[in-house]
Amino acid sequence: MQRQALEAYLKDYLQIDRFKDYAPNGLQVEGRDEIRTIVTGVTACQALIDRAIELGADALLVHHGFFWKNEPATIVGMKQRRIKALLAHDISLFGYHLPLDGHSVIGNNARLGEVIGFDNVRIVEQVPQNLLWRAELTVPVTPAQFMARITERLGREPIHLAAEKTQISSVAWCTGGAQDYIDTAYELGVDAFISGEASERTFHSAVEQNVHYFAAGHHATERYGIEALGKHLADKFGLLHHFVDIDNPI
Numbered sequence: 001m002q003r004q005a006l007e008a009y010l011k012d013y014l015q016i017d018r019f020k021d022y023a024p025n026g027l028q029v030e031g032r033d034e035i036r037t038i039v040t041g042v043t044a045c046q047a048l049i050d051r052a053i054e055l056g057a058d059a060l061l062v063h064h065g066f067f068w069k070n071e072p073a074t075i076v077g078m079k080q081r082r083i084k085a086l087l088a089h090d091i092s093l094f095g096y097h098l099p100l101d102g103h104s105v106i107g108n109n110a111r112l113g114e115v116i117g118f119d120n121v122r123i124v125e126q127v128p129q130n131l132l133w134r135a136e137l138t139v140p141v142t143p144a145q146f147m148a149r150i151t152e153r154l155g156r157e158p159i160h161l162a163a164e165k166t167q168i169s170s171v172a173w174c175t176g177g178a179q180d181y182i183d184t185a186y187e188l189g190v191d192a193f194i195s196g197e198a199s200e201r202t203f204h205s206a207v208e209q210n211v212h213y214f215a216a217g218h219h220a221t222e223r224y225g226i227e228a229l230g231k232h233l234a235d236k237f238g239l240l241h242h243f244v245d246i247d248n249p250i
């Protein structure tokens with residue numbers, strides 16, 4: 001398919017105009033016009049770009065792309081090497097940040113709920129852009145059981161900041177670096193909150209508000225959306241798709 005057709009489809013499918021974001025959503029680096037092979041991955045790091053080159057990608061689609069609002073605008077050093085590699089191989093880079101977190105079917109939050117296997121899932125309407133989700137557990141579990149389930153499903157042990165509650169029957173989550181939503185989770189009255197990372201202050205929020213917090217990994221919680229997006233595009237447009245998981249302990 002044509003690069004411009006892919007870009008236009010994703011703009012509509014991910015409802016990009018609905019989101020206020022810190023990075024441009026869509027085409028960030030322009031490569032060749034014809035797209036047959038796509039590679040997806042979480043972050044446009046050098047290792048992912050190198051794999052995309054090896055796999056003969058025409059386009060690389062990521063959750064964490066380039067040109068964040070707070071970063072220097074210059075193209076030097078690490079950023080120069082990454083962009084140079086893409087341009088040298090005529091590979092387009094597409095980045096989708098919040099629109100990929102919030103998408104109701106293939107988004108990171110939707111997919112994380114499926115991967116962990118939550119029931120009665122819904123979007124928390126008070127928080128804009130579909131960024132906070134919640135579920136009621138059909139059978140309440142102990143914090144240890146809850147932890148074991150996340151560990152098993154994500155293949156990675158979370159950091160657990162324990163509260164006093166002995167049972168978990170409701171949970172909220174937001175993938176990535178959204179630990180500060182723990183205070184919103186408390187206001188919602190849920191027993192547990194899941195995000196990717198933890199800050200020093202997160203510990204006190206968990207203890208003082210009696211909400212179990214699980215930092216399940218920024219990378220680990222955001223692997224599923226971009227992979228699902230790649231599969232969706234492969235099915236819809238007959239593209240060849242490779243999801244590449246460059247492991248990251250954070």
Ligand SMILES: [Zn+2]
Nearest residue numbers: 176177218222
């Ligand atoms: Zn993220």
